[in-house]
Amino acid sequence: MSLLPDAVCWHEGMQLLPQHFQLQGLRAEALGAHLAQACNPWFWGVSHMEFDPSALSAGVVRVLSLQGTMPDGLPVDLQAGIGPALELDVSAAIDATDDATVTVYLAISPMWRAGQLLPLKGRLQSVVGDALPDLTSGEFPESITVWRPNPRLCTQLNKADSICLPLLKIRKEGGGFLPLTYTAPTPLLLPESALGRRIAGLCARAREKFLFLGGRLRQAQQAGNQDDALEIRRQLTALWARLPEVEGALSSRVAHPQSLYVHLLGLAGAWAALDPLAGVPAFAPLDFLELQRGYDVVLQWLETTLELIRAGYRSLPFERGEHSFSIQLPDEQPSQRLVIGLRMPNGASEQAAIDWLRGAIIASAPHIALLSRQRMSGLPHQVMSRSEQVAYSVGEDTRLFVITAEGTWFDAQLPLVIAAPAAKLTSSPWQVVLFVAQNSESA
Template identity: 30%
Template sequence: MPRSARELPDAIQWHEGMLLAPQHFQQLGVRGEELIAYHTATSSPFHWGIRHLKVDPVQLVSGIFRVLELEAVLPDGLIVSHVQGDDVPLELDLSEQQGQLMGKPVPIYLAVPVRRLGGRATRGDLPRYQEVPGLPISDEHTGEGEMTIPRLKPRLSLHLTDSLAQKYVGFPIARLMLREEAFTMTNFVPAQLSITRVSAIGEMCQAVATRLREKAMFLAERARTPLGQTDKPMLQQSQTAIHGLVAGLPMFEAILKTDRCHPFPLYLSLCQIVGHMTAVGGALVPPMLPSYDHNDPKAAFSAACDFVIQMLDRVSEAYTAIPFEEADGVFSLKIDPAWCDDDLTIGVRARAEMTEADVIAWMDVALVGSDSVIKPMRERRVLGAPRHRIDREQALDVVPTRGVVLFKIEVNFDDIVPGEKLSILSGDRGRREPPQEIVLYVRNPSGDDR
């Protein structure tokens, strides 16, 4: 990509009778590529990064950094790819650079030589492309006239260095270090074209979104209690905290759930949450976050996520309210094995037309069991895990809201299998109206506030 508009090749003046040469078409192609790269860079400043990368972990241990699969866009707009089996392997021998890797991680750059306008693309000391034979191509209209067209493929290379030389264009794709006489990759995250929920940054953001929603649900439950409704200062405090927790959450979750979002808009959405969380945690003034570095995005995301978690930890909470998912009258929730050390406490919220007695009657005949045992339970006509109603005193720190009836479900491993989904559904074939919502109350680790 040209650093300024002055470096763009001027348009060719086509005229009648001109003698055409290969240079005319070469310059036409170069100008078209450079114009696209220039417009892309000015409208989307962080337009480069990895789309797919796979490194050979076995060869890395022995000192060879070998790229098996690669798809990326370089900072100058050049699209590059590599697969195992290409004529030229994309690898770097680290054995002669062990001293450079001892004690600190060093970036490894993916690079190609910069484009030299007017220079030779495949010849000279630092050619940008390599000539490769193309596949036979026929006329798309007639299907005849098959011919082979030579192609130009970017000459990719890897460089272990703290700073890439100006004669190359590229970006770091990993950080390596020598640990206990073995070459290893750090948890460095390179420039990305998109973030998925299973990526390192995606998992970090998803954890923040989950914590925000859980905390907001807890405060909302507390605000709906009779005590919360009558204690005006506590109600106002809860409403302010809930607003801070959820004000930026819908946008943050919407961007994250696309599974193809660019990291910078996601980071801006996270920064919005940082601002709202300042009031929730009592920090008053938001922190000065580090500048966003597209070549190392994890650093900025980590600082923002750490602050949000720190503010969340200041909101006192003895338990977490986790809602069951409801589909066609069946309430289900995957049960973490850690929750099975004690009986399960659930809250069943009545619909507007239901009474407390209706909720109790529905639970008395409900089927309660894990997915793998629900069908045998139906066949044997049993109700599954024992359950009984409890009051506020028996529920310890769980404060039920209006319209919520608390129940204790006894954990026995015949009916409740840790790691599986627990289902609660009508046992009278739907003759009774199901409740509006079921929530599991999970006590937080230790007796301290989170």
Template identity: 30%
Template sequence: MNPPTEMSSGLAGLPDAVRWYEGMALLPHHFQQATARAEMLAAALLRARDPLHWGLLRLALEQDGTEVTVTAPEAVMPDGLPVVAGPGQRLSIDLARHQPDAEGIWRISLAVAAQTLERRPEPPRYLEHGSVRVADQNPGGADEVISVLRPNLLLVCGHGRGYADAELLPLAQYRRASGVPVDTGYIGPWLRIGTELVLHGRIHALGRKLRSAYAQMADDPVDASRPVARRALLPVLGALVLELDSMCQPGTSHPQVLYGVLARLLGALAAGTGAAVLPTLPRFDYRDLAAGFTPLLDALDRLHAQLAPDFDWAPFRSLGKQEFEIAPPCWAAPRRMWWRS
């Protein structure tokens, strides 16, 4: 197995350019060197511009006892390699054959050996994938059949046999419960927060609650006795709620961008509720999205409750045109009632 190496955002290790000249004896190695340089250069430039350019695009997991199967991986590996499972390709791992880590967790990752020209990677980075017919784009050209390679996708537990972080894409985590591995709810690095993620639903629900809070605050009569911070919060809250909506609804926003919007919301709500000290921002961990998003969303929920503590919601039913019946909860003290159509 390749010795573990840390993922770098620089250009160190980039293969040298091939010296081409007239009359040279061409070997497959010349083209392998040139191809590897082009591939690694593009990935290195992208990584330097955007370190979090990699992650999952699609994932389907199935579990049968101790066996976990990935049926539809589509992702960009940390080293920039795009990977897609072939038709009907299923990747499986039996957790009964692997020991959990010191925390009692099986950490499953997709592994692809790093690109290297200094040695033959083991397992190989690519596997032969039969032949394909390629059309000659020149007028009058003939089609030819060529052999092709595809990334060698493997499922590993932990770091497998010494894989480096740049060779691993975290997928899922399981913890033993009653003798059976149980999904921990782990959310790995996704390139976008889509509707298939629990996080998307929670962020969308927060946006709806804050939109209602904005409507309530905007309807309050102008009162000089209200704290200045609370009065100043309204335009900031409106702008941030709309920004959150625009990014959350399509389900195409990168987690780091969404995290930044939620962090601005946290600061705005803390200031608007009169906090003397700003809350500590949870650390954003791209390899474990729930670890950063969950405490951040919990803090936003708590501040939202402080923002409009004098409102309670109760269902109502229509009795006819412009006539409604509502069953308010048992309040300990009189509260305002807010009707929303």
């Protein structure tokens, strides 16, 4: 709560008024919220919420159940059928916005305004409670008039100075209304929540990579390939370093979003070893009102980094012509990262493969002639990093490269051509293959 009511100065013989007990009760509530905020500034939020899906599709937000704590420490527990229905038609509010999107809040009147305590009516509503017996004797039940929270639903257009808790975001599309991906502020991030399931999925995929790399390590050790074995051990160490912390925090069911976010940042630091030259971006501090946005950035980076370890792929051979290799790509995305392997004759060095591809022209078929006349190489390429190469089970005669396929010289709907260098080189590949990730990986 923003302000703390003064303590009542009790003394013998004083004339008791309702204000004495009201002020004392308000101070106790405010003091509890003050201490909770001192321990954790983000102690508030939604614990559970459920809306009527059929009403939501028509633009009406109708609360079926909601439990949580308002930012000023007031607990709320709402159930459909108990008290007035809590609902809001967002059609007019959406029409008044530029992007046809609104945020729906649970709002309640503030206790203070301009440094003055306000009457409780409006913030709370008085109701006659169930008959309550004397708690000492268990006898003489009497109905007592009590205060209960009096919340309402609003959007960002009319929340004014209310104490607000964001619940969901809604957009109007094609004449209908749909909720957007949004995680409301919450004091606990549970495994069954949308973010919790995504984190659990990331951890599960990481463990699949462990199984795959464990098999690759055994193969490298049996073959006496110490360089690959050393690289695989480094990757396994990076993957294992912080994963148990994330799994343990999530499965504890008491993890706060901020603490779990910090664990994920630690995991990102450990996984940076999978691509040391790329490093780790400077992730923004977590915004409690935009949990989904903050987590998305970190999780996307972790998911992309994990995919550097490919546990399943298939190879597609290029068709060999007189002076070129060509293939019709299986994917029609306008921008692609293509992994190719040059299978060289026995005894050919890695440098021979590098020299051959450096002198070749790489582009979609219609552009080869123009690039040849202009003595241009077409699409850029580079040698695959050592850390990524160990994930591909290829023979010693295969050299791996990465082609960045995008821009003027690339059309995914046309055959990709690698035209042989004009100069005659000592060694040239007898086959070129394209490596494509499987739809589902298996160890």
